[in-house]
Amino acid sequence: MAKLERTHLEIIRAVDEHGSLTAAAEKLHLTQSALSHTMRKLESQLDLAIWSRERRGLRLTQAGEYLLAVANRLVPQLDFAEERLRQFACGERGALRIGMECHPCYQWLLKIVSPYLAAWPAVDVDVKQKFQFGGIGALFGYEIDMLVTPDPLYKAGLQFVPVFDYEQVLVVGPRHPLLGAAYVQPAQLVDETLITYPVAVDRLDIYTQFLTPAGISPKRHKPIETTDIMLQMVASGRGVAALPRWLVEEYSDKLNVTPIKLGRKGVAKQIFLGFRETDAEVDYLRAFIELARAHRKQSG
Amino acid sequence: MAKLERTHLEIIRAVDEHGSLTAAAEKLHLTQSALSHTMRKLESQLDLAIWSRERRGLRLTQAGEYLLAVANRLVPQLDFAEERLRQFACGERGALRIGMECHPCYQWLLKIVSPYLAAWPAVDVDVKQKFQFGGIGALFGYEIDMLVTPDPLYKAGLQFVPVFDYEQVLVVGPRHPLLGAAYVQPAQLVDETLITYPVAVDRLDIYTQFLTPAGISPKRHKPIETTDIMLQMVASGRGVAALPRWLVEEYSDKLNVTPIKLGRKGVAKQIFLGFRETDAEVDYLRAFIELARAHRKQSG
DNA sequence: ATTACTCGATTATTTTTTCTCATGGATATT
DNA sequence: AATATCCATGAGAAAAAATAATCGAGTAAT
Structure with a gap:
């Protein structure tokens, strides 16, 4: 008999956000x-x-807490569907919501996005970097439509396509003792300050593929949010970092930073684009993938 | 101005299901x-x-197709939330929706479910075996609350707990030439008829962990839905199958079937229970996991 | 203690939305 | 041609939602 309507979900969210019925009512x-x-x-x-x-x-009861969780999950999806229908109405093809799971991918993405926006004027692009359940969850939960990640997951319902190969390298400043070395070995980093993005160690390639297998830890580990600051720290001799080679080479015009191979063979990486299988035929999504792959051929 | 309401979603689903407005109206x-x-x-x-x-x-337009997809995704979630609230109302704790990703796990699950139902009379259990996006997608999409699978996925948002170790073995009938062998090697199956559950080859352990690495294919491959029929086929000499050892041993009272180790070292497998991290504190869900682990100690 | 203020619940009333009925046009079936 | 089925539509009825006004309870300041 009782039907859970959109209003109920919106009310419970608004009350949670604003603290009282009165305040929620205004909103x-x-x-x-x-x-x-x-x-x-x-x-x-x-x-x-x-x-x-x-x-x-x-104050929310246990049932209320549950309902709030449902509301926070479903209302955004309704909002988005509505928005999407409006876009259909104006002849727009839709929106491509891209999620990012690796920090330096962002620089790469920017290069793809601008020609894409030009080629598909009717499609909006939105980039998200924070997800409640990680990138895979965001794909399954319809928070995003495409995931940029170095960790593909070949599971039912999702497809991953490699779009970019690169080498992860160590970056050092102009007066660093390793400068000029053909490659660096894990043990050579024991007295270094390592600068990384602020994510868990098991998501950093320099640990998982280089330091941890050798049982080595650097003297200090310093998390920095942005690539620019990170490289300025490196250039001023405050530490070393691990980044894609192409990214370092782009910066080396402006900053005195040098890439060094990680280990004798180097650390090879790939970036993948992941999407829901049900979207495989969506033309503007396919186009993005094609564009990304074409870009690989140019730069590789 | 336009608001997408539950009714709209329900109508579009009903029309799709029944073919016309008139028929949908009745429903x-x-x-x-x-x-x-x-x-x-x-x-x-x-x-x-x-x-x-x-x-x-x-006939649905492109926008209509999109709306239908949204409806098919969201309406069941609203229905379930409603049902869940009703359960809250009668003091029931909720429902545990269990998804299965491996066929023989079902036999194992049944042993856990019955003591669980006795211990938690206020919790309903529902078992599903088909998912649009596979088990992981079903977890993320709130179709199920717990996944029984041999393939854990350690990713943000999900947790997996091993609950059962077993050995995957070959099953042969009473007059089979391999009967009595200590173990079987891949090449010995080239002239056999292999009976398996009807799923993709890359989800069958006997292929991924035994035959494919050795580059061997059996003479014939016959898919069978149910374990009972599968073992009756084996007992009557129509072929061989690969199943968990404990399952074969249970059947060996009634049917003349014998387990043989796969390879010199055998094929070791684990079953995992997966769930959303956000549900980690839900008591009746934890209880299920505890029960499953306790069962392991008994039988192992 | 008094006063002023905020909060949510409630009643009666108004406004809006939803549903039905009756009907009509279009298309397919016999 | 007659008939059945389908959806659209206008008008009116029924139901639902929103408002205004008010109440009582709790809180904070004076």
Whole structure:
């Protein structure tokens, strides 16, 4: 008998966000009375309290917490679907929501995005970098439509296509003792300060593919958010970093930084584009992949 | 201005399922007129056709196809949330939706489920075996709450716990030449008929871990749905199969079938339970995992 | 303690939305 | 040609949602 409607989900979200029915009402362009009525009706139909009315204000019950989680999951999807339909209406083809799972991929992505936007004026591009459940979860959960990642996952429902090969190298500054070496070995980093992006160690290639197998840790480990600052730190001799070779070479015009091979054979990496199998036929999505692969041929 | 409501999603699903507005109206306990009005209003608000009215009846437009996909994804989640709230209301704790990704796991699962149902009378258990996007997708997409699988995936948002170790063995009938052998080698199966569950070869351990590495294919490959029939085929000398040792031993009372080790070292397997990290604290879910692990200690 | 203020619940009323009925045009079936 | 089926539509009825006004309870400041 009771039907969970979009309003209920929107109300519970707004109350959670703004703290009170009154404040939520303003945000939703309704009166406090309206929200109170709507939710009381739902509560009586379900014979279940969403909030406990203690002291002053509302506190979510266990059921309410659950409902809030549902709302936070579903309402954005409804919003997006609505937006998507509006785009259909104006002849726009849609939006490509791209998720990023590796920091330096961003620099690479920018090069693909600009010709893509030119070629597909009717398609919007949105780039996200934070996901509740990681990139794979974001794909399955329809938060994004395409994932840029170095870790493909060949599982039912998803497809991954390699689009870019590169070499991960060590970057050193102008007065670094390793400067000029053909390659570096793990043990040579024991007294170094290693600068990386602020992510877990098991997501950093220099650890998983270089240091950890050799049982080596650097003296210090310093997390830095942005590539620019990271390389300026390296150029000024504050430490060393690990980045894609092409990225280092791009910066070497402006900054005095030098790439050095990691180990005798170097560390080879690939970037993949992942997407839902059901989207495999979507033309503007295929086009993005084609563009990315074409770019590989140019630069490789 | 236009808001996508639950009704719209339900209508588009019902029309797709029943073929016409009239038929859909009956299913939804409404009149054809009501559905027509509701959808026309949405269409005019979005300024976009959901159906093209050609000849007689409705055909989905491109936008309509998209909306249908959204509806098929979201409506079941709303239904389930509603059901879940009702369970909250009667003091029930919830429902555990278990997904299965391996055929013989089912036999194992049954042994866990019955004591679980006894210990948690307020929790319903539902077992699903088919998923649009595979088990991982079903977890991320909230189709299921727990996945039983031999392939764990250590990725953000999901947790996997091993609950059962077993050995995958070859099963042969009473007059089979290999009977009594200590173990079997891949080449010994070239003239055999191999009976397996009807899934892709890359999901069958006997291929991925035994035959394919050796470059061997059996003479014939016969897919069979159920374990019972499969073992009866084996017992009557129609072929050989690969199954967990414990499963074969259970059947060996009734049927004359014998397990033989695959290769000198045997093929070791594990079953994992996977779940969303956000559910890690849900008591009735934890309890299921505990029960499964306790069962391992007994039987191992 | 008094006052002023904020919060949500409630009642009665108004407004809006939804549904139905009755009907009509279009298309296919016999 | 007659008939059945399908969807669209306008008008009116029914239902649902929103509002205004008010209440009581709790809180904070004076």
